[in-house]
Amino acid sequence: PSVGVVGIPFSKGQPRGGTEHGPALLRDYGIVERIQDLGNKVTDYGDLTLDAVEDDKPWNKVKNPRTVGQANRKVSECVSKITRDRQIALTLGGDHSIAIGSIHGHAQSCPDLVVVWIDAHADLNTPLSSDSGNIHGMPLSFIVKEMAPYTARLPGFEWCQPCISARDLIYIGLRDVDEAERAYMTECGIASYSMQEVDKYGLPDMMERVLKTVDPTGKRPIHLSFDVDAMDPEYSPSTGTPVHGGLTRREMYYIAEEIAGTGRLSCLDVVEVNPSLGTEADRKKTVRTTVDVVSHFFGKRREGNVSADFKMP
Ligand SMILES: N[C@@H](CCCCC(O)O)C(=O)O
Ligand SMILES: [Mn+2]
């Protein structure tokens, strides 16, 4: 399959500088080459140029609304173009607010997409429910149609219409959900497989349930939004909001190989790698694990791979 990679050097959805260096670090550790070496045809579109909006006053507690809105409009245009050209989009973040543009753009060319959100957090706060005011904790409230009554219209988001139904979204890995987010999920009927369900069902049964729930016909394009903080901090320490008791490297490999096996991965977000956090060893561990996991989303199989042009020796 052909893959379009775009770097989204962005950090204004949260207060810890450093996620803007995520794309460069992932590239330095060979994320593009690893995907190419698996036989994928890869086009690297480079990094988006994202500017801060002058005098971007908070909206209530919400920080950098215009800057985040403007950036996501660009993300949407870019992802829309990549997916319209029938390429799998790979967006390298950047904080998780970039998923607003990524899902919006993907939905322009694949309106029947489903979203699998792999994260320790629900990222479903609204501008009024958020305690932190960090938009990386709110992306899905701008995207899920049933959330519209609760989501205030922010300056900079005039372009953004919600584009998926609650039944087209499913979570994996939740273990740090705010009260309002839990209430919204119940109200809207959003399905979730938290770490409790991961342990209760085990991955094989859980992944079957996830895909059956969100895509029973097994035909719909998959938007996989992967927040590296879904993994246990043991594997991905350099991230802004780490939470203990997360997914292991093996568990992420399994999930990635099952998603890849559907042949319907249509956009992958890889977000919240923050090279500025932790020790040099933490940074190396985080980016190496992330690149390894991403290779399994793009065809790497632990049973072994044989390239198309392999000649039996
Ligand atoms: N729920 C917290 C933490 C959000 C973490 C965001 C990450 O998952 O992208 C908040 O709203 O600030
Ligand atoms: Mn997130």
Ligand SMILES: [Mn+2]
């Ligand atoms: Mn998270």
Ligand SMILES: [Mn+2]
């Ligand atoms: Mn731990």
